[in-house]
Amino acid sequence: MALIQGFPFLFGCGKNELFIINIFINLFFWIATSVFIFKILNVYLNKKKAFLISSMNLVLIGSAICVFDLLAENIYIFFIVLAIFFLQKHYTTYQFKYLAFCLSILVFSMLIKPGSKLLALCFVIFYFRQLIRNYKQKSMSFFYASWMLVMFQCYSVKQHYGDFTISYIDSITYYNYLGSKASCLKEGKELDQSQNPRGEYFFSLKYDEMGKVAFNDVLNQIENNTFNLVYAYMSDVYDNSTAGNTALYYSVNLKSNSYFESFKAFFFKVSKWQNRIITFIGFFLAVFLIYKFFRSDKVIVACSFFVLYTIFLSGISCSQGDRFHFVFYPFVLILVGKLISVLTPSSEPLQK
Template identity: 40%
Template sequence: MGNTAGIFQVSTESIYMLFMALGLYFLRQYFKTNFFWQLSLALSFFITSCLIKPGSIFLAIILTLFFGIKILKKYQSKAIYFIYGSWLLVLMQCAGLKYQFGNFTISYIDAITYYCYLGAKAEAIETNQDFEKVWLERTHFIYNQDPPISKIMAKEDLIEQWQTNKINLGKAYFLNLLENASTGSTPIQDCKNITNKKYFIVSKKVLLGISVWQNIIFSIVAIFLATYLLLACYKSDPYYSIVSFFILYTIFSSGISCSEGDRFNVITFPFVLILMAKCFSKKSTEAAKIYTVR
């Protein structure tokens, strides 16, 4: 439900999910055929996705380094221009912000997100204030600063809270993870009964309830399966380890924000199905072997 409802919203999640799906598809093809152009194309989608969702920059760097030896061996091939071109786009974005604001960074949204959400919740817990009140104060303040100043202030706030409010910062992070994994689709919640349909209220409650349980179930399954397959398939089938790493990276990095419904975790749902298929196919194969032996 969250995936479907999110299509009609102006947000990064749908297009980011498409890029990740394409990247993982070509990566799977690469592991099957060992054609470098498929690896290059896969990495180009992972790298370019940073321009859609800046938080994935570390994922792109890690994956590039993971295939570093293969890339170095093929540094003169034509296919590698997919990777060169993608990183060039990222560098152009960083250079543009450096020229305009003075910081060589891909985005300022990460600092603002921390300051307005994770930092605000940690402060609210420490001072026993309502989160909405602290959020409004911090949001109004940070958005009235120049981008370079906002980045500096967010960094200083993180350092200060880490030194003086570490426990509450950890609590805020855990509460954000819990909220992101147990709430429903915001687009469904925001729907309005414009045409005055009699069944609207009931339908909205049902669909919202389904999205809540989908989020809870998929998030729990995602964490357990991804943790297991990340380690179990590292040598035998690294593709599933990479899918698992992406899922865990997405879920645990979502703790920096909150009050967004299932917006963050819903990205992982299609890829959780891949892990579920892997586990079921593995069990089916083992069962078939046992049956054959008997």
């Protein structure tokens, strides 16, 4: 992410210039995501329907607000959508190079969002036979290069902090959120991150100690605090499935505009209901489409898997608003497009 969002520093830009340039970077990836959603949907629907559904991505509050923040979500969303686009190209053209591009991007996505590790590994394992059969193909150089970048990142972290890992964010997130909430439930308290002694203790540790402490805490909680750990996890999933956009919630009226609070309240409520409705539709639609198209449409299965993967992964953290879930909104749009194509089959030929 430093390569993408931090490159303005190479040209002597200050923090203000960095922020402005990153708005345009996020804007580019946000719009480009809609373009590739359209391309994916155009295989299932005519151009008009594909355009209407893909345009809905531009009115989703979470990703729209993220354009104006130094967060990786819109960039990450773009790369996952791009990976699905190449996966679809693989199944429509039967050319291996597109599968290599897809898997290369998924592996690379680990550097943008370390939480994507398991996602990428699942795809690599699923297509492992094809990778072995085609290991000499020129397109595999992209796959090897992506792994080299990941290994370089792991090596760099080991050199500086002691562990061969992409990031410590998974340990930090678990210990400070899910683990802390489970501990608070056991003690009959409510989690308050501003006064979290576990967090203060955890950040006093060296980085190479964090992973060990978090891992031991997981084992201890599973053995001695199972009910509260499961309850905390389910509570986190519910919280992330129903909350509104935190960037809107914490926005400040610096110019003292009279309409600010009304607009803020309105768009926050919209973001909250978008999260609830899209998560509800996404979960059940993903389960249904995996069941119906598991053998016949691997692209839709991949989109469905990503939706479910993100929902279940969100249980590791809390108090994030819709930040976890708006990542899969574009994929729910693709699933909705697929459902529409099934319910109202078009007389037009599919676009290849």
